């Protein structure tokens with residue numbers, strides 16, 4: 001029996017598997033989230049490579065059964081969103097750095113934190129079980145897309161139920177996590193840290209948590225109705241019983257659109273810190289940045305039906321959604337210009353995190369302007385469900401959010417691990433990844449404009465050219481991921497110790513006042529903010 | 531390290547220049563190899579869309595993208611450690627913050643005006659010459675002509691091994707939808723099982739076929755020809771194999787076709803289409819005789 005003295009004393013903590021399974025330490029939990037996100041990123045990435053291999057040439061190459069292809073695209077989407085980006089950005093970096101940045105000893109509810117992480121492995125298990133059990137069309141796995149639209153998702157075997165239950169559990173995990181973040185940020189800031197002095201990353205997590213808190217219950221409701229439609233004879237979404245398939249789409253996108261901002265807001269926070277650090281300048285227009293994020297969060301809730309311009313909505317309703325959607329680009333523009341203004345007049349050093357961030361700004365701008373095109377219902381109807389959409393949201397998420405994720409990784413890796421990584425490998429990783437992802441996704445704009453629908457296993461021969469380039473691009477970015485993994489391996493192999501602040505004067509948030517890695521319990525006397 | 535970092539930053543920027551190429555639109559009723567832009571227009575809606583996208587939005591988003599790129603290049607070249615070793619401490623400038631809020635708002639208003647005009651042009655359905663009903667099934671389309679004694683037929687993709695010369699793979703169907711040129715056609719769309727979506731890129735059209743719901747849209751094809759589209763809402767295993775093909779013909783041919791279809795079914799009527807010259811001359815002689 002472990003004595004209480006050892007449990008609560010200076011530096012005493014459980015060791016071995018207990019340290020992680022029973023963990024209530026925000027840094028250990030953050031590390032587990034990061035590893036979990038990375039593993040799932042590799043799985044989701046592998047799926048996308050197979051998808052691109054299939055699409056490299058016209059005709060069926062690898063999938064004898066098109067159903068399996070649909071299962072791959074569905075799983076790729078769900079895994080990348082719910083098991084890679086959200087755990088890594090919110091669970092990983094959020095857990096690690098929100099308490100450090102606000103000068104708190106830990107999260108407000110450490111045990112709840114443990115539960116929100118340990119709900120994820122069973123959720124992942126359910127999702128992988130779903131791949132191997134009977135789904136729609138008799139094949140194994142669910143191939144109805146991550147959007148789960150009924151009536152397609154209303155039929156088929158248990159694969160669909162497993163997928164729904166898996167998303168339910170992920171939802172509960174995120175919900176508990178957001179309650180924790182909100183409480184921590186509102187109540188546990190160091191003395192003197194007013195809300196208007198709160199670091200932008202903490203602000204972004206606060207807003208993200210509110211988005212999750214308000215949108216996830218709606219998704220949970222829709223999924224539960226789908227579950228009872230499937231298993232208990234209700235007809236919420238079944239027209240033959242008076243239900244409406246469109247009701248599901250409205251509920252889904254009421255969650256689904258804020259979800260996009262849930263993924264990208266933490267990245268906004270990370271980017272602001274990195275730019276300020278490496279330009280040796282305070283963030284330009286801090287208050288503008290904060291209120292821009294808040295308004296992105298608020299407006300993000302009232303634009304959902306711009307995903308549904310082709311369903312035959314009332315024309316005035318469409319006019320409203322056009323207006324709301326283009327309005328959201330104003331605060332987004334404020335963010336981009338404020339970042340550039342932060343760099344302007346600075347003394348920029350091009351260390352890896354900064355290079356990744358400059359890449360992020362450009363790619364996010366490209367994804368943003370195609371978003372302005374898509375906001376217009378008329379042109380959206382020509383491009384809806386084509387590869388233009390695929391290109392657009394991958395520029396925002398796969399290039400935008402993932403580049404932000406890598407930027408954060410290279411920024412905080414020395415703090416987390418206590419080791420420096422090779423700048424050469426990190427720069428190489430950037431160049432290869434940048435070339436790769438642009439090769440994948442830029443030509444997809446052309447395919448979409450020419451009318452190639454998404455979620456197609458085979459395409460008319462005229463689309464072969466750009467698809468080939470796109471597939472080659474995915475192999476290039478696979479090479480980028482290998483360089484990344486090698487860089488991580490090399491850092492742990494060489495064990496170059498990192499200073500508490502490896503980035504110099506520009507890095508002035510509280511985490512850099514602590515040693516790298518920080519002690520198991522930090523801030524036992526609270527820091528005072530002037 | 532610093533030098534390599536700057537090198538990679540500059541490398542990615544020159545690469546982005548290469549990427550941002552101008553888009554063009556291509557002709558004919560089906561996609562073309564290496565096509566980079568929207569399809570050629572055959573309807574008034576698509577003509578408007580081509581203007582809106584190619585001649586209007588593309589300039590605006592191109593300008594914004596290159597402006598951001600330009601600013602990034604400036605900060606990378608001039609505000610780095612070597613050329614600008616002492617950073618400024620500016621962190622506010624109310625004037626510029628107001629400017630970069632107001633100018634985007636103005637740009638968006640400029641976008642919103644034609645966008646609304648186009649939306650209402652598209653979604654307010656004009657007086658139609660005829661109505662056609664399209665029904666999505668797993669995995670084919672069926673069509674009905676309610677104005678013409680409910681002539682109806684299924685439209686199924688031609689498998690690769692059955693393709694005839696000139697038929698595009700994955701786009702050709704056994705029985706095309708036949709419509710007259712230059713007439714407003716009202717299209718009612720629904721589905722019998724799951725959601726499908728009826729789309730023809732050169733018409734600028736896409737409308738979901740949803741079970742239990744009758745969606746309405748319209749088109750006025752202004753050029754004779756065959757125009758292809760593909761199901762655009764994930765509908766299961768053979769989602770990629772339920773194309774849409776519309777054959778736009780002269781009014782005389784349409785009249786002959788629909789008369790034949792009413793009398794002896796659409797298969798026979800389609801036979802007629804292969805002899806379109808005979809039909810044209812016969813309608814002319816009929817007109818002269820009567």
Ligand SMILES: [Cu+2]
Pocket residue numbers: 666667669725726727761762763764765769772
């Ligand atoms: Cu379909």
